[in-house]
Structures are given as structure tokens and as C-alpha cells.
Amino acid sequence: VNRDRRVEDLVRELAPRVLATLVRRYGRFDACEDAVQEALLAAATQWPADGMPGNPHGWLLTVATRRLIEGLRSDQARRRREDAVAALAAPDAFLAPGPGDQDLPQADDTLRLLFLCCHPALSPASQVALTLRAVGGLTTAEIAHAFLVPEATMAQRISRAKGAIKASGTRFELPPQEGRAARLSVVLHVLYLVFNEGYSATSGPHLLRPELSTEAIRLARVLQHALPNDGEVAGLLALMLLTDARRSARNGSDGNLVPLAEQDRARWNRAQIAEGVSLLTNALHRDRLGAYQLQAAIAAVHDEAASTETTDWREILALYELLERLGPSPVVTLNRVVAVAMVRGPQAGLALIATLAADGGLRESHRLEAVRAHLLEMTGDATAALAAYERAATLTTSLPERRYLQKRAARLSDDRG
């Protein structure tokens, strides 16, 4: 198992480098990406059985190049344009890795690939799927399994994404300086989505899902290596590390969600917290403040507190107020309400909800009802809290959230006898 794991890690690390080399030589991102995927599948079956080749990168590049040329040949044949084949038939010497291939600036290649896969013409779901395949080196079957859809659905999503990139005529290069920040924020959002998909998975039958957060962290590290001076890239990586550090404490032995206040903090991953805090501290000193850095800072305040009671809620409130200006969202607003309640008491939180609701600043949602329920419970109004928990349980589309909310409701209902 260890050896397979090692093969898998190596294959996935090499995948974007091989793909970048191929795209640079032949253009045609879509065909190259298919060829690399086939080479990865070949490696996954052959390496564990026959042993690792002496030069894994060269092996993958050779196999992928052969597949690419075979594919282009049969394409050409189908279109009855055989005269073009000669131009594509590379001499065998060309199939071997060129002398400079392994010394190419890998960080730049990964960046180019990330920008391409997170092209704004694609839907977020397609950006995520293509990034995991082309940059992450995952197979279509693995991505489909992780997102709980059939392989055919995921294959369509990937092929649609590649079609859109082809149609957009985007070249394999970094986006021009103006507009690069906007493109980078799409890349960050895609990695954030991958992380959340894995992090929100509770333990259970979907074993690959938590690995998505590990994969997102790996990709964020690669990105941070390529852009070491970008504060938001560091902020996102720090946010992932600081959030993922709590992973084993957030799932109860019964697979139920454990809220932050009740988590066994001794189970939090201290090394990961230390790394996240140090990344964040450097970023805050170096670059402009951004939404990911703020979210990481909030996670750090939680991670460094010994309990909910000793948490510095004033600092968290100040950070949420800033975050609401930099990156407003309904979730951020609700979290600010919670922080207000922790600093000034539950009545202040409930009053804020009423004001926001009257202004149309908060939409009816299970999250809103859950926050209302918690605050009502804090005020001692068990009847109203029970009703709010029940409304929240009705509105959520998440099974573990519904179980949690029903448990809170049942507890209140038992207390009232």
C-alpha cells in the first residue's frame, strides 16, 4: 500500500509538468490533456506491477507523447487528411525527454496550467473538475467519486470545459499583467471550493472526499511556491491549514458534526496551526490585506484559544467587520451576528438579526434560523429556540446538519419535559 501511495504521489506531482511540456511542444491543450490522463492511468497500473522506471518523468512524457500522436493520427485519418500526418509523425528520438525538460521552471508551468483550467469562461464546477484532472493529476473516476456523480457526468463536464478553452482561443501563457489579479482570484476561489468540498465531507462511505482538502492544500502550496509574495495566496493556504487542523475534532465517533464550542481542542493539529499562523503573520506584514487573510486571521484566533469562553471575540468581531467590507456574503454577515452576540450578549445579536432582516440584508435560510436558535437558547427562551431549531432542520439540505439541529431541538424539548 505504501508503495502504491508513493507511486500515486509521484504521478500526481509529475502530471502538470508533463502536460506543460506537451502543450508547449504541440499546442492543443485538449488533446494533450487526454494523452497525459492516459499516461497516468498506464503508470497507475504498470508501475506497481513492474516496478518504477528509472526516470518516471521521462517515462510519462514518452507514453503521453505516443498517445497524443496516435490520437492526432487517428483524428487526421477520420478527417481524411492523411497528407498532414507526415508533419505530425515525430521521429522516435523526439519521443524521449529533451535534455532541458526537467530543468524547466516548473512553478511557472503550474501557474499557466492553473490559469488555463480556471478560465473565466468556464462554470465553477468545470473549473474545479479540470483543475483536479490537469493540475492535480486525478483521474476522471476519482473526481466523479469525490463529487458523488457518475463518471460519465464528470467526463462530460471536463470535455465541455476543454471545448470552452479551445473555443476561447486562450494560449498557454500567463494572463497579461492587467487583469491578472482578477484571474488569480478565480484560481484562489477554485482551490477554496475544492478544499470546502473535502472539508465539509463528514466521515462515512465517501472516503476520497476528505482527500480533496489535502489535495487543495497541496495545490495551494504549489501556488504559494510560485507566487511567494502574494498575500492572498499565503492567506488562502493559511486558512486551509488553520481550518483543516480541526478536522479530526469536528466529526464525532458517530459521524455527527461537533460544533466548535464542543470540540476536543487537544485533538487539533498543533503543527498545522503553527504553520498557518506563521504563513499568515508573514503575509500580513508584507502585502495588502485581503479576504482570505482575514478569514485565516479569524481561524487563527479560534485555533489559539483554549475554549469558546476564552476566545477573543472582540478581535473576531473586528475582523468580521473588516471582512464584511472586503468580501461581503450572507455567511460573513451571520458570523458577524454571532460575534456581536458573543461580545455584547445574545439580545444584541437577535436585535441585529431583526435590523438586517428588515433592511433585506438577510435572506431566510437554515443558517439564519440556526443562528437565531442558538441565540434564543442563550437567552433562555427554550420555546422560541426549539421552534427555530426545527425550522432550521426543515430548511437544510445537509443530512449531518439536519441530525445536529434535530438533536439540539430534542434536547430542548426533553428539558421542558
Next chain:
Amino acid sequence: MKYMLLIYDNPDTRERFFGPGGESLRAEIDALMTEITEAGELVGGEALADPATTRTVRPHDGVPVITDGPLAEAKEHFAGYLIVDCETIERASAIAARWPNARTAAMEVRAIMNPSGTEM
């Protein structure tokens, strides 16, 4: 997010689908199915046989009893479903609105429960 689109039918709709002139309705469905398949949104779906073939199983004195025929005679009956994976419920509803039954009987869009969640 995954949604189930529940397709409802009534005897009139059936006739229009399979009677003369039904080709255009079936072509509409084919085109929509192609679109959502190619977009990577279609997860699955099935059409159900006529309600005449239904068997109902329900308790009688606490014991399941099997009878021929549907649960209740209704003007509209459940005729099939699609499962789609979409960014938003608005997109899922837009797909439902383009299914011919949205003009002749009814469609329902229901969120499918998700095994993931966040602590609150």
C-alpha cells in the same frame, strides 16, 4: 447541488406525447437531454410505466398488504424523474420549465439531501 426534477403527467399529456404530432414534443425532450448531458449536469433519470401497472404496498393492521393499482386515483401522476447537478436551484428550475410537462401537467424541483455539512 443535486436536484430531482419530478415529472408529472396526466392522461391528456400522454395522448399528446404518443399521438400524432407527438414527435415535436419528444424532439424537445431529446434536445434538452442532449444539452444537460453535454454540460455535465445530468446525473440520471428514468421514465415510469403507466400507472395502470402500479402495485401499492401499505399497512393493514400493521402488516404490509399488496394491492393492484396506485395509491390514489389522481388527476396527475408521477411519470418519471431526472437528477441534475446544478450550481443553483434557479438553474434546476429553468431546466424543469423547459420540459414539456411544465406546460401540460407539472414539474417539481426538489433538493437532494447532501452527506456533507458544516458545523454551526
